[in-house]
Amino acid sequence: MTTADASTNTDSRATSAMASFAARYVLIGMYFGFVLVKAEVLSWYRIQEMFRFHSFHMFGTIGMAVVVGMVTVWLVKRYQLKAVNGEAITFTPKDRSWARYLLGGSLFGVGWALTGACPGPIAALIGAGLTGFIVVLLAAVAGTWAYAQLRTKLPH
Amino acid sequence: MDIILDAVRGPWAWYVAGPLIGLTVPLLLFLGNKRFGLSSNLRHMCAITPSKNPFFRYDWRREGGWNLLVFAGIVAGGFLAGILLANPAPVQVAESTTAALAQAGLSVDGRFAPAALFSWSSLFTLPGFIVMVLGGFLIGFGARWAGGCTSGHAIMGLSELQWPSLLAVAGFFVGGLLATHLLLPIVLGL
Numbered sequence: 432m433t434t435a436d437a438s439t440n441t442d443s444r445a446t447s448a449m450a451s452f453a454a455r456y457v458l459i460g461m462y463f464g465f466v467l468v469k470a471e472v473l474s475w476y477r478i479q480e481m482f483r484f485h486s487f488h489m490f491g492t493i494g495m496a497v498v499v500g501m502v503t504v505w506l507v508k509r510y511q512l513k514a515v516n517g518e519a520i521t522f523t524p525k526d527r528s529w530a531r532y533l534l535g536g537s538l539f540g541v542g543w544a545l546t547g548a549c550p551g552p553i554a555a556l557i558g559a560g561l562t563g564f565i566v567v568l569l570a571a572v573a574g575t576w577a578y579a580q581l582r583t584k585l586p587h
Numbered sequence: 588m589d590i591i592l593d594a595v596r597g598p599w600a601w602y603v604a605g606p607l608i609g610l611t612v613p614l615l616l617f618l619g620n621k622r623f624g625l626s627s628n629l630r631h632m633c634a635i636t637p638s639k640n641p642f643f644r645y646d647w648r649r650e651g652g653w654n655l656l657v658f659a660g661i662v663a664g665g666f667l668a669g670i671l672l673a674n675p676a677p678v679q680v681a682e683s684t685t686a687a688l689a690q691a692g693l694s695v696d697g698r699f700a701p702a703a704l705f706s707w708s709s710l711f712t713l714p715g716f717i718v719m720v721l722g723g724f725l726i727g728f729g730a731r732w733a734g735g736c737t738s739g740h741a742i743m744g745l746s747e748l749q750w751p752s753l754l755a756v757a758g759f760f761v762g763g764l765l766a767t768h769l770l771l772p773i774v775l776g777l
Contacts, residue, residue, distance in 0.1 A: 452653070453656055455618055455619060456619065456653045456654075456656035456657045456660060457656050457657070457659060457663065458660060459611065459614050459615060459618070459657055460656065460657035460658060460659060460660020460661040460662075460663070460664060461660040461661070461663045461664035461667065462611070462614070462660075462664065463608070463611050463657070463660070463661055463664060464660060464661035464662065464663065464664020464667075464668065465664040465667055465668040466599070466604055466607045466608050466664075466668075467608075467661070467665070467668075468597075468664070468665055468668035468669045468699075469595070469596075469597035469598065469599045469604065469668050469674075470597070470598065470599050470601070470603075470604030470605075470608070471598045471678050471679065471699070472604065472608075473665075473699060474678045474699045474700065475699065475700035475701060475704075475705070476678055476680040476684065476688075476695060476699075476700075477678070477679075478763075479680075479684050479687075479688065479767065480680065480681050480684045481763075482760075482763045482764055482766075482767035482768075483683070483684055483687060483767060483768075485681040485683045485684045485687075486681045486684070487601065488601050488679075489601075490601075491601030491605055492601040492604050492605040493605065493608075493737075493741060493742070494605060495601065495602060495604075495605025495606050495608075495609060496605045496608040496609035496611075496612075496742050497609065497741070497742055497745045497746055498605075498606075498609065499605075499606050499608075499609025499610060499612065499613075500609050500612040500623075500742055500743060500745070500746025501745070501746045501748070503609075503612050503613040503616065503746065504612070504746045504747050504748075507616065512617070514616065514617055514618070514619065514620035515617055515618055518620045520616055520617075520620055522622075522747050524749065525734065525744065525749050525750075525751040525752065526734075526751065527750070527751065528751070529751075529754055531732055531733055531734060532734070532740075532752075532754035532755040532758055533754055533755075533757065533758045533761070534732065534733075534758070535728075535729045535730070535731070535732025535733030535734070535755070535758065536729065536733040536740070536754065536755040536756070536757065536758020536759050536761070536762065537729070537758040537759075537761045537762035537765075538725045538728055538729030538732065538733075538762060539725065539726060539728075539729030539730050539732075539733055539736060539758070539759055539762060540729070540759040540760060540761060540762020540763035540764075540765075540766065541722075541725050541729070541762040541763070541766040541770065542721075542722045542723065542724070542725030542726035542727075542728075542729055542762075542766075543726065543737070543759060543762070543763050543766075544722075544762070544763040544764075544766035544767045544770075544771065545717070545718045545721065545722030545725070545766055545770070545774075546718060546719065546722035546723055546726060547700055548700075548726075549625075549626075549726060549730075549736050549737040550626045550628060550629065550658075550726065550730065550736050550737075550738070551625045551661055551737070551738055553723075553726075554625075554658050554659075554661035554662045554665065555661050555664060555665030555668075555669070556665060556669075556699060556700065557662055557665065558661065558662035558663060558664065558665025558666040558667075558669060558670075559665040559666065559668070559669025559670060559673075559699060560666075560669060560670055561698070561699055561700055561705060562707070563700075563705040563706050563707055563709070563710070563719065566707075566710060566719045566720065566723065567705075567719050567720075567722065567723035567726070568723065569723070570719065570720045570721075570722070570723025570724045570726075570727065571629050571723045571724065571726045571727035571730075572629050572632045572633060572727055573723075573724055573727065574629075574723065574724035574725060574726060574727025574728035574729070574731075575626075575629040575630055575632075575633055575727035575728065575730070575731045576633050576638070576640075576727075577724070577727075577728055578727070578728045578731040578732055579633065579638075579640045579642035579643060579731075580640065582642060585732060587732075
């Protein structure tokens with residue numbers, strides 16, 4: 432085998448590793464987006480139902496999602512389960528404070544109720560043809576940018 | 588075959604959809620050793636720009652490449668479920684919600700989000716502008732301040748029994764209730 436062949440082989444192996452990395456996350460996203468649409472949890476009306484306590488749909492959906500997540504995290508900790516690549520899965524405790532969570536969380540909540548969407552649903556809505564949510568996405572990016580400018584002045 | 592296709596088209600009940608949404612947590616943990624959380628993507632999008640703010644000066648490809656791919660996947664999943672395999676029936680809304688919205692001057696149009704507020708032309712109306720631009724802005728600002736959104740705090744954080752995430756979710760509800768019951772009626776009346 433010549434040197435040129437060897438380097439082509441390495442290149443193609445790197446390319447296929449990259450493709451499998453990309454495919455894995457795109458597929459997980461597609462799965463999640465598909466469920467968001469089919470459960471109608473990306474609907475502005477469904478969010479209105481939730482904040483008016485008129486339907487159990489959102490509470491049940493989020494609640495069941497949390498149960499599955501909790502069982503997963505419990506199993507990972509209890510049996511020290513590893514990721515498929517052999518890495519240990521660890522969890523980092525979040526900073527113990529209250530200001531950023533309550534104040535930032537409340538502002539987020541206002542945005543959630545006004546738009547009827549949060550970051551995941553915004554992406555799914557754009558895909559589902561509600562292209563007006565491109566404006567919502569750009570505004571959210573602008574909001575993140577503004578937070579970065581004010582970050583050092585805000586309580587955390 | 589039609590029965591299967593109708594079942595796929597939805598809408599799916601909460602006891603089906605909830606566990607399926609929750610499965611995103613183990614999928615990301617086991618397949619990639621990644622923690623579910625989508626609002627970080629808004630930060631990565633800022634980091635792509637040549638901003639000089641230290642908050643955006645990190646290797647976004649390395650830190651957030653995977654998450655941006657998830658985000659792109661969600662757009663594709665939305666297309667698949669919302670257009671190719673669309674449910675022809677209007678979105679379900681509780682009668683009490685329909686009545687409350689009618690009182691505020693908004694009629695239910697069967698779409699995922701009311702066209703009266705979220706179409707491109709409504710961007711040039713005051714209610715449409717406030718809901719889309721102010722609402723979107725607060726999502727980005729608030730999520731980063733709180734360090735996460737519905738996926739990162741409400742699903743992943745609560746799954747990890749993180750006390751701060753419970754505070755954040757309480758905040759989400761305080762803000763959401765205020766906006767729904769006090770702010771929205773004013774905005775819709777403009």
